[in-house]
Amino acid sequence: MISKRNALKTVVAVGAISTFSGMVPGLVKTVAAAKLRIRRCVNTMALDDPDLSAYRDFVGIMRARPQTARVSWRGFANQHGDAHNFKYCPHGDWYFLPWHRGFVEMYERTAAALTRHPDFAMPYWDWTALRELPAAFTDKTYQGKPNPLYVPGKGDDPSMVRNPLTGANALTDELVGPEVIRKIYQETSYEAFGTSRSVDRSNPKKPIVQNNLDAKWVPMGGGNQGILERTPHNNVHNNIGGFMPESNSPRDPIFMMHHSNIDRIWTSWNALGRQNSNDPLWLEMPFRDNYIAPDGTFYTKRVRDLLSTAALGYTYDTLPEPDNQPTDPQRRANLSALFNPAAGGNLLRLKKTDMAAAVAATSMGVPFQLGANALGPLQASPSAPPTGAPREIVAVISDIRIADNVRAIRVFVNRGTVGPEVPVTDPHFVTTLSFLRHGHGHGDGEHGSNLPSTLVNLTDTLRRLAQTQGLQNDTVTVQLVALPVAGTPPSQVGTVVPGSIEIALI
Numbered sequence: 001m002i003s004k005r006n007a008l009k010t011v012v013a014v015g016a017i018s019t020f021s022g023m024v025p026g027l028v029k030t031v032a033a034a035k036l037r038i039r040r041c042v043n044t045m046a047l048d049d050p051d052l053s054a055y056r057d058f059v060g061i062m063r064a065r066p067q068t069a070r071v072s073w074r075g076f077a078n079q080h081g082d083a084h085n086f087k088y089c090p091h092g093d094w095y096f097l098p099w100h101r102g103f104v105e106m107y108e109r110t111a112a113a114l115t116r117h118p119d120f121a122m123p124y125w126d127w128t129a130l131r132e133l134p135a136a137f138t139d140k141t142y143q144g145k146p147n148p149l150y151v152p153g154k155g156d157d158p159s160m161v162r163n164p165l166t167g168a169n170a171l172t173d174e175l176v177g178p179e180v181i182r183k184i185y186q187e188t189s190y191e192a193f194g195t196s197r198s199v200d201r202s203n204p205k206k207p208i209v210q211n212n213l214d215a216k217w218v219p220m221g222g223g224n225q226g227i228l229e230r231t232p233h234n235n236v237h238n239n240i241g242g243f244m245p246e247s248n249s250p251r252d253p254i255f256m257m258h259h260s261n262i263d264r265i266w267t268s269w270n271a272l273g274r275q276n277s278n279d280p281l282w283l284e285m286p287f288r289d290n291y292i293a294p295d296g297t298f299y300t301k302r303v304r305d306l307l308s309t310a311a312l313g314y315t316y317d318t319l320p321e322p323d324n325q326p327t328d329p330q331r332r333a334n335l336s337a338l339f340n341p342a343a344g345g346n347l348l349r350l351k352k353t354d355m356a357a358a359v360a361a362t363s364m365g366v367p368f369q370l371g372a373n374a375l376g377p378l379q380a381s382p383s384a385p386p387t388g389a390p391r392e393i394v395a396v397i398s399d400i401r402i403a404d405n406v407r408a409i410r411v412f413v414n415r416g417t418v419g420p421e422v423p424v425t426d427p428h429f430v431t432t433l434s435f436l437r438h439g440h441g442h443g444d445g446e447h448g449s450n451l452p453s454t455l456v457n458l459t460d461t462l463r464r465l466a467q468t469q470g471l472q473n474d475t476v477t478v479q480l481v482a483l484p485v486a487g488t489p490p491s492q493v494g495t496v497v498p499g500s501i502e503i504a505l506i
Contacts, residue, residue, distance in 0.1 A: 037108075037121035037314040039264065042257055043130040045123060052136055054120045058111035059148040059253050070296045074251065076107065079290060081247030088290040089247075091436060092221030092452055093198040093210075094191055094282055096229055097266050098306040099218065099290070103250075104259050105312050106291045113294035121314055124264050125257035127236055128181055131171040133162070137254050149253045151242055162252070163241035168407065168486040174424045174432045175235040183457075184228050185269060185320075188327050189335045190277045192455060193269060196223040196339040197281065201450045204399050204499050209340055213285055224339065224396055224455040230433040233262055238407060238434050245436055264316050267309055273322040276307060331392070334506035338396070338455075348374070351502040362493050363418045367477040368503045374474045378459070378466040393462055395478050396502040398453040400435070403494020405485050408434040411456055412479040414465060420483055420490040427468065430461045432483075451499065476503060 045052045062073035069075050080089040080103065090099050104122055112120040125134060136142075137149045151162055163169040173179065187193040198210040199222035210217045225234075236258055237244045243252040250256075270276070277283070282303055289298035309315055337345025350368050358364040377391060395411075402409070412418050415428035424432070435452040458476065465471060478501055484493035 036310060037119055038317055039121045039124055039260055039314055040317045041129075042123035042125050042134050042136065045134075045136070047136055047139075047142065050117065050119075051121055051123055054111055054115045054117040055123065055253070055256070056136070056142065056148055057115045058107075061114050063148060070292055071110065071294065076110075076292060077248055077250040079103070079106075079292060080250045083246065083248050086219055086247045088219060088287065090198075090218050090221065091229070092195060092225055092450065093217070093223040094195055094277065095198070095218050095285060095287075095303065097194045097262070098303045099287055100259050101263050101266070101306045101309075101312075102287060102291055102301045104256055104263060105314075106293075107256055108314070110292075110294045122256055122260045124260035124316070125254065126261055126264075127171050127176045127232070127258075128178065131176070132165050133240070133254060134257070137257075151252050151254075160242040160251075162244070162254075163239060163486070165239060168484070169239040169241070171236065171239060172424075174410075174429075175239075176232045180227070180231055180431075181265075183460075184232075184265060185272060187227065188274055188325065189332060190275065191223075191339050192226045192335055192457075193228060193274070194266070195225045195229045196455065197279070198222055199450075199453075201399060201453070209342065210281055211342075213281065215286070215288060218285065218287065220450060222450040222453070224398075224453050225433075225435075226455060227431070227457075228262070228265060230435070230452075230454045231431060233258075234434045234436055235408060235432065237436055249436075263309075267316055268320050271319040271322065273324065275327070331506055334504075338394070338504055338506065348505040349502055350504075351500055353500040355497050355499070355501075359495055359497060362420055362490060362495070363479060363481045364496065365418070365477050365479040366501045367475055370474045370476060370503070370505075374505065375462065375466065375471045375476070378463045378471065392457060392459040392506045393476065394504050394506060395456045395458055396453070396504065397456065397478070397480070397498045397500075398502070399451040399499030400453065401451060401495075401497045401499075402435065403482070403496070405488045405492070405494050406482045406496060407485040408432050408483045409496050410481040410483060412481065413458055413461055414471070414475070414477050415479060418479045418481050420481055420493065422481065427464055428461065428479075430458055431456055478503070 040051065042052065059073065062076065065072040067074040079087055081087050090096050108120065108122040112118050139147050140150050141147050151160065165171055184193065191197060198217040198220050200208040200220060201222045207222070237249060240254065243249050244255065284302060284304065286300050286302045288300045291299050291301060293299055306312070334345060334347055336343045337347055350370070352366055352368070355364065355366070358366045410424070410432050411430040412422065412426070412428045413430055415422070415426065433454055433456070462471065462476065480496050482493045482496045484490055
C-alpha cells in the first residue's frame with residue numbers, strides 16, 4: 001500500500017502550497033523550488049548518518065547546558081511536563097496530534113539551529129518494522145565517548161532505565177502489527193482515528209463537552225481515545241518504561257523518534273484522503289506560548305497552523321497514494337452524535353454504570369441485550385448490509401480506574417470465560433489498549449481529575465463470530481482483561497473498573 005511519492009521531494013514555499021491532482025490540458029502550475037526537509041526512518045540509518053549525528057549532537061548540547069535554562073534538555077521537556085505533572089501536553093483529547101506535531105517540530109528547528117545543520121529532519125522509528133530500540137539509542141558509547149541517546153538510569157533518576165522490549169514488554173502484533181496499522185488507516189473519522197473532543201468529566205454524572213476556546217480544554221483530556229493513541233502510542237510509551245510512561249517522557253531521546261512516527265501515520269492518513277475535523281473548536285484553538293524558539297522566546301501555534309507538514313517545511317520519505325475510499329455521511333453523523341451530544345442524532349445506545357457485579361478476579365464482563373435482530377446485519381456481507389441497518393457496533397468505555405500493577409487491557413467479546421492466559425489469536429479478541437501513567441499511577445486520572453476513556457470498534461470481531469459461530473440472543477458481552485506488569489503474577493494483578501460502558505450502533 002505504501003509507495004514513495006517522489007513528487008513531494010520539492011514543493012512550493014511556505015504559504016503557497018500547490019498540489020497536482022491530475023493532468024489538466026493547457027494548464028501548467030508553477031511551483032516555487034523550496035526544498036522540504038525529508039524525515040527518514042531511523043531503522044536502517046547508519047550510525048554516522050548526518051541527521052542521526054545532528055540529533056545526537058543536539059541532545060548532547062542541550063544536556064550540557066544548565067538544566068534550569070529555558071533552552072536546555074530539561075527546559076524543553078518541561079513544556080510537556082515535569083516529573084510530577086503535565087504542563088501543556090494534551091492526551092486523551094483531540095489536540096493530541098496537532099500539539100505533538102508542534103512539539104516535535106520545536107525540537108527539529110532548534111536542533112537545526114544549534115548544530116548548524118539547516119537541512120536537519122527529525123528521523124522516525126517505525127516500530128511496526130523494527131520491534132526493538134534502534135542501535136543508536138542502546139549503545140552506551142559512540143566513537144569512544146558517552147552516547148547522548150542512551151539512557152543510563154543513573155544519577156538523579158536511578159529508576160529511569162528503559163525496559164528490554166521482550167517478554168511482557170515486547171512490541172507484539174496486537175500493539176503495533178500490520179493489522180493494527182490497517183485498522184488505523186481504515187478509520188475515516190478524525191475523532192475516532194486519533195481522539196475525540198475534550199470533555200470535562202470531573203463530575204461523571206454530568207460531563208461537559210467542550211464549548212469554547214478556553215486554553216483549559218487543551219490539557220484536560222476526557223475524550224475517547226481512538227485506536228492510534230490508545231494502542232500503538234500508549235503501549236510503546238509504557239513498554240519502553242523509564243521516562244517514557246511519565247509526564248516528563250521527552251527526557252528520553254527516543255520520544256522524538258516515537259512521536260515522529262505517530263506524526264508520519266497522521267500525515268499518511270491525510271495522504272490517503274482522510275479529512276481532519278473542520279470544527280472551529282479544534283481548528284482555532286491556540287497553543288499559547290507552548291513552544292520555545294532557539295533563541296529562548298515563547299511562541300504560539302494554532303491547530304490551523306499545524307495541519308500541513310509542507311507548510312512547516314518537512315515531509316516523509318514514504319507516503320501512500322490516495323485510496324479513494326468514500327466517506328459515509330451517515331456514519332460521520334452518527335459518530336459526531338456519539339462524541340458531541342449537542343449534535344443530536346438518533347443512535348441506538350445502551351449504557352451501564354454498575355460495574356461492581358461484573359468484576360471477577362482479573363477480568364470483567366458486561367452483557368448488553370440489543371433486541372431482536374439488532375445483530376442481523378453482521379451476518380450479511382460487510383460491503384452490503386441490509387438497507388438502513390446499522391453496520392458497526394462500538395463500545396465507549398469511560399472513566400477507567402486501573403490498578404498500578406496493570407500494564408495493559410485486552411478487550412474480548414462474547415467469550416465464556418476470559419483471563420490473562422487467553423491468547424490474542426482467540427476469535428473473541430478485539431484489541432489491546434493501555435493508558436499513560438503520568439507519574440501518578442493509572443488510577444489517578446489523565447489530566448486534572450479526568451480518568452481515561454476510549455472508543456473500541458467491536459465490528460470485525462462480532463462479524464467474524466457471527467459468520468463462524470453465530471450470535472445468540474442478540475447479546476454483546478464486553479470483556480476486559482487486566483494484564484500484569486512484568487514481574488507480577490497474573491493471579492495478583494489488580495482490577496480494571498470503568499465508570500461506565502456504552503454500546504452504540506452506528
